Amino acid sequence: MTQHPRIILLGVPGSGKGTQGALIAKTFGIPTFSSGEYFRNLRREGRLPAEISAKINAGGLVSDEDVNVIVVESFLSTQEAQAGFVLDGYPRTVAQAAFLDDYLTKQSLGLTAAVYVELPMDTAFRRISGRRICPNDGSVYNVYFQPPQREGRCDLCGATLIQREDDRDESVRTRMATYEAITKALIGYYGDQGKLVIVNGMQTPDAVFAEMRRALDDQA
Ligand SMILES: [Zn+2]
Numbered sequence: 001m002t003q004h005p006r007i008i009l010l011g012v013p014g015s016g017k018g019t020q021g022a023l024i025a026k027t028f029g030i031p032t033f034s035s036g037e038y039f040r041n042l043r044r045e046g047r048l049p050a051e052i053s054a055k056i057n058a059g060g061l062v063s064d065e066d067v068n069v070i071v072v073e074s075f076l077s078t079q080e081a082q083a084g085f086v087l088d089g090y091p092r093t094v095a096q097a098a099f100l101d102d103y104l105t106k107q108s109l110g111l112t113a114a115v116y117v118e119l120p121m122d123t124a125f126r127r128i129s130g131r132r133i134c135p136n137d138g139s140v141y142n143v144y145f146q147p148p149q150r151e152g153r154c155d156l157c158g159a160t161l162i163q164r165e166d167d168r169d170e171s172v173r174t175r176m177a178t179y180e181a182i183t184k185a186l187i188g189y190y191g192d193q194g195k196l197v198i199v200n201g202m203q204t205p206d207a208v209f210a211e212m213r214r215a216l217d218d219q220a
Helices: 017-028 035-044 050-057 064-076 079-083 094-105 121-129 169-192 205-219
Strands: 006-010 032-034 085-088 113-118 131-133 140-142 196-200
Touching: 006 017, 006 169, 017 032, 017 085, 017 113, 017 205, 032 035, 035 064, 035 085, 050 064, 064 079, 064 094, 094 169, 113 169, 113 205, 121 131, 121 169, 169 196, 196 205
Parallel strands: 006 085, 006 113, 032 085, 113 196
Antiparallel strands: 131 140
């Protein structure tokens, strides 16, 4: 493994790639940048550039160029990112991936790997759509994999468990389809570059991480 790894995470919602990103960051002492979270925060805090929020408010999609500019300005060009990084949720298109390659090449840098946490769609679907949360203490359950002792009730406090709006079936199906299309294109792109590392997401987070680490060592 190189000293300053630059890693991209790929995987459908429910694949656990966020957890893996956090583990990589902690192990190698590098920052993670989750573009989805970052954009949500910017939007909530009203800090998106005016022309971009106008686009979003008009129901339009933010262009690749807009996304590239924001990611460079807010993260890639910062001192923090010079130590290496884990990117989660960026790039989302092949055009963004090509931009990132150019950006790094200009600094005589390159990506270490694109890690794809692979998980069958039906499992990913159950991991998310089965999720139930206690509104009192934040305990998380899953009706398929980790059900509470009493149906619909928190083991700790007995409160009625809730399902997040985002985790409802239709919403999950839409997110899955979107991510599958995105991921497929990027898998092809990084596969052609010999940068793709595929790990089996059907394991405990620690086992996924161990497999990823071995694969990254081989890659380096
Ligand atoms: Zn509870």
